[in-house]
Amino acid sequence: MRDTIKKEARKQFFRYFRVWFIVVGILLALAVITYITHVIKNNVPRANHSAPAQRVYDQANVLTDKEEDSLRQRIAEVESKHHIDVVLVTFSQSVEGEDAMRQYGYRSTDWEQNMQDYADDFWDENQYGYNKGFEGDGCILVHNWYEGQNGEHLSTSGKVEAAFSSYDIDTVLYAVDRYYDTDPYKAYLAYIDEVDSLLSQKEHPIGTGTFSWTAVLLIPSVAAAIYALVNLRQKKAEDTTSSSTYVEERKPVMKAQSDEFMHKNVVTRRIESASSGGGGGGHSGGGGHHTSSHGASHGGGSHRH
Numbered sequence: 503m504r505d506t507i508k509k510e511a512r513k514q515f516f517r518y519f520r521v522w523f524i525v526v527g528i529l530l531a532l533a534v535i536t537y538i539t540h541v542i543k544n545n546v547p548r549a550n551h552s553a554p555a556q557r558v559y560d561q562a563n564v565l566t567d568k569e570e571d572s573l574r575q576r577i578a579e580v581e582s583k584h585h586i587d588v589v590l591v592t593f594s595q596s597v598e599g600e601d602a603m604r605q606y607g608y609r610s611t612d613w614e615q616n617m618q619d620y621a622d623d624f625w626d627e628n629q630y631g632y633n634k635g636f637e638g639d640g641c642i643l644v645h646n647w648y649e650g651q652n653g654e655h656l657s658t659s660g661k662v663e664a665a666f667s668s669y670d671i672d673t674v675l676y677a678v679d680r681y682y683d684t685d686p687y688k689a690y691l692a693y694i695d696e697v698d699s700l701l702s703q704k705e706h707p708i709g710t711g712t713f714s715w716t717a718v719l720l721i722p723s724v725a726a727a728i729y730a731l732v733n734l735r736q737k738k739a740e741d742t743t744s745s746s747t748y749v750e751e752r753k754p755v756m757k758a759q760s761d762e763f764m765h766k767n768v769v770t771r772r773i774e775s776a777s778s779g780g781g782g783g784g785h786s787g788g789g790g791h792h793t794s795s796h797g798a799s800h801g802g803g804s805h806r807h
Contacts, residue, residue, distance in 0.1 A: 546585045550638055552629040553587065562592035562647040569687040576691060580698045584705070586662055587630045587640030588697060590690055591621075594647040609795070613651060614804045620644055621657035621802065622794035631660055637798050641666075643678070643693050645686075653806035654678055658790075662697075663801035665704050668789030671803040673700065679805055 557577045558570050565573070577588045596602040597616040603609075608616045621644040625631075631638010639660035646653055656674055658666050666674075677696040681689035790802045 548585075549633045550587075550629065550631050550635050552635040553631065554628055557587070557589050559589075559591045559593075562594045562645070564592055564647060564686040565690075566687075573687070573690055573694065576694050580694055581632065583698065584701045585632050585639065586660070586701075587632050587638065588694060589625065589628075589630055589640070589642040590693070591624055591642065591644040592647060592686075593620075593644065596648055596651060597646060598651055613653070613806060614655075617644065617646060617653065617655040617804050618657065618792070618802060619795060620646075621655045622798070622800050623796070625657055625659060625800075626794055626796040626798050633660065641697060643674075643690070645678070645682070645690075651806075653804060654682070655804040656693075656802050658801040659798070662701070663791070663799065664787045665701060666789055666801060667787055668803060670700050670787075671789045671801065672805075675803060675805040679807070682807070 558565075558573050560570055573590065577590075580586070580588055595606070597606070597608065597620065598613040599611050602616070603611050608619065610616055610619075621642050624644065625640075625642045626636070629635030629638075630642065631640055633639050637660055639662060641656060641658045641662045643654055643656050654675060656671055658671070674693060674696045677692040678689045681692060788801055790800075792800055792802070794800050
């Protein structure tokens, strides 16, 4: 008899929550599909084998060997995560004026133009790019430590160019600016970290993009508990309603309800879009778009100190 009661209780339990068991099953199936897709998406082998393995070129000698190794390790993490090449170059050389133009073959006497050309040419001539050696995915930061001409240029290529707006490029450069004069290693680490952060936001705009089994299981479970609680309360309310609930002195009574419209006050205002104002999200990519001397498409921008 007791076994029969338990069996009937289990049957009633599963019948009562059958909808939520179906929902949990569907969510788990979607979770598995999402996980498999995530693994496939992130298992992208490098397609370009023409570029050098080197990523950090400290020609200005502002970093220690240990700091260079640390930056290379961090770059390797970002490259594996986003499937891009990330390059850093420091140098100390005049890039402004007629003397620099004659000595180094620059096409201009302008500091910013020549910094842009230096970065673009370094990228193009070394055939950097995770997926291909021409207009491949990635970015390069070049920092000039020449006295009186100190500053850096960020050049973007491929999907990084498509993703980064002028606002994003400035965000990376300002991250470098915060530390360059006190701790070059920290400044260049900030460059790498900011590129990682911005790409993560653009690839996963709703959240961090991390896969969570806990959320998949917790959300439907909480929803099921709320559903059960609401239904139990409704059942309790139904039990307190009898045939005499709406009867007074043997006459039916209908509780009168009325809505009184007091006044109407409508306020209208223009909602600014993210692109119509200053900072914030919603910025389109392609910031600083131009064509290099090698005919490749690049984005980018400079900060001079």
